[in-house]
Amino acid sequence: MAEKSKQPVTILVVEDDEVLLRALYLLLQGEGYAIASATDGETALSMARRIVPDLILLDLILPKMHGFDVLRDVKADPKIKDIPVVVLSNLGDRTDIDRAKDLGAADYFVKARTDLSVLAEQLKRIRASR
Amino acid sequence: MRTWWLNVVLRLTNLVYARKQRVVIRSGTRAAFDVLALVLLEATLAVFSIPLYVGMRPATATAFFTERGAFGEIEADYRVRRVLTLTGVSVALLVWVAKLAAIIVIPAWLGPLQLYTVSPLAPADLQTQRTLAAAADAETARVDRSLVVPSVTAVARGRGDSYTFHGTGTPNATVVLLVASPQTFMLTDTVAADGTWEMTHAQRDVRLEPGNHELAAYHYDAGTRTRSALSSPQYVKIVRGFADALLERADAITNWTVVTIILLGVFFTILTVPTSSQPQRP
Numbered sequence: 395m396a397e398k399s400k401q402p403v404t405i406l407v408v409e410d411d412e413v414l415l416r417a418l419y420l421l422l423q424g425e426g427y428a429i430a431s432a433t434d435g436e437t438a439l440s441m442a443r444r445i446v447p448d449l450i451l452l453d454l455i456l457p458k459m460h461g462f463d464v465l466r467d468v469k470a471d472p473k474i475k476d477i478p479v480v481v482l483s484n485l486g487d488r489t490d491i492d493r494a495k496d497l498g499a500a501d502y503f504v505k506a507r508t509d510l511s512v513l514a515e516q517l518k519r520i521r522a523s524r
Numbered sequence: 525m526r527t528w529w530l531n532v533v534l535r536l537t538n539l540v541y542a543r544k545q546r547v548v549i550r551s552g553t554r555a556a557f558d559v560l561a562l563v564l565l566e567a568t569l570a571v572f573s574i575p576l577y578v579g580m581r582p583a584t585a586t587a588f589f590t591e592r593g594a595f596g597e598i599e600a601d602y603r604v605r606r607v608l609t610l611t612g613v614s615v616a617l618l619v620w621v622a623k624l625a626a627i628i629v630i631p632a633w634l635g636p637l638q639l640y641t642v643s644p645l646a647p648a649d650l651q652t653q654r655t656l657a658a659a660a661d662a663e664t665a666r667v668d669r670s671l672v673v674p675s676v677t678a679v680a681r682g683r684g685d686s687y688t689f690h691g692t693g694t695p696n697a698t699v700v701l702l703v704a705s706p707q708t709f710m711l712t713d714t715v716a717a718d719g720t721w722e723m724t725h726a727q728r729d730v731r732l733e734p735g736n737h738e739l740a741a742y743h744y745d746a747g748t749r750t751r752s753a754l755s756s757p758q759y760v761k762i763v764r765g766f767a768d769a770l771l772e773r774a775d776a777i778t779n780w781t782v783v784t785i786i787l788l789g790v791f792f793t794i795l796t797v798p799t800s801s802q803p804q805r806p
Contacts, residue, residue: 413576414534416573417530420576484538484541506538508534510527
């Protein structure tokens with residue numbers, strides 16, 4: 395197996411809005427990450443198990459499988475439970491944020507209040523702390 | 525700068541999402557307004573997101589495959605989409621260039637472009653013949669100085685590029701209004717019992733060129749085939765309406781829209797180019 399530590403850090407971006415997915419792709423690509431992407435919950439979970447990314451950026455309102463369920467299943471799987479999951483969602487209620495954090499999200503960003511440079515910095519910080 | 529632009533894209537996607545939520549719960553005119561706003565937002569987002577479809581580098585869309593033990597390309601369809609997008613933009617650009625070249629080159633080679641055709645001469649139908657005869661009579665009738673001369677008193681511009689001419693004259697007599705410069709056409713009406721008349725001209729019927737036109741009126745007596753002297757001339761300025769101006773410039777507007785979209789696309793694509801050639805590892 396190739397030595398993974400010498401390869402760029404991989405982020406699995408889970409986002410069903412294609413425009414936003416591309417925007418995140420471009421942002422994170424500029425930061426030097428390798429990007430994997432999924433546009434629904436089921437694919438996200440199977441990809442996470444298949445490629446074992448270094449970090450998951452997860453939307454919550456997704457087709458096929460809700461982001462909360464993806465998060466719960468990731469944290470329940472011994473193979474991928476240590477992957478930090480950062481939520482980026484339109485849901486901004488306190489209950490949603492608390493629920494995501496209870497399920498094990500490393501951080502939570504509300505899209506309407508998010509500056510992408512802050513998000514990129516935070517991803518870097520989370521990655522460095524692991 | 526690139527992050528600023530990506531933040532704009534993020535904000536626009538948020539606004540689109542919020543507007544979609546509203547459309548679902550609202551009804552009536554508010555919903556119609558929301559749909560309109562949604563369309564405008566989607567259009568704005570489409571323009572701002574052009575570089576995301578043009579300037580992305582699919583080769584870096586990779587991830588580590590544990591079973592393969594190496595990084596591999598995941599989103600191969602990015603390459604296909606990019607090729608399709610570039611093809612679409614290139615075709616639009618080529619069509620525009622070809623059109624411009626045709627406009628410049630064809631007149632030089634083949635002479636002026638034929639913009640209209642002249643139909644072959646054909647006899648007018650009976651109704652038109654009568655109208656033409658009446659008009660010719662009114663025009664060529666002998667001048668009777670004893671007839672009262674009508675007057676043109678006012679002109680009002682109406683909706684839909686129409687003009688209404690007002691005047692006075694002998695009650696129940698036929699009044700003819702000449703609108704001249706450079707072409708001349710006639711309007712006829714019968715003076716009302718109170719001694720006033722009004723005639724409306726719509727630009728969609730006969731298009732008067734923009735500029736000053738002379739107005740003169742006279743009475744016409746079909747029984748004696750005589751007419752009064754011409755009234756003292758008045759002038760009206762025909763101005764180009766908004767629809768006319770828009771239609772006249774439609775071609776230029778279309779061309780400049782294409783140019784603007786391409787320039788915006790190029791501008792935003794430039795923003796997508798990383799500042800350093802080698803991406804920094806986090």
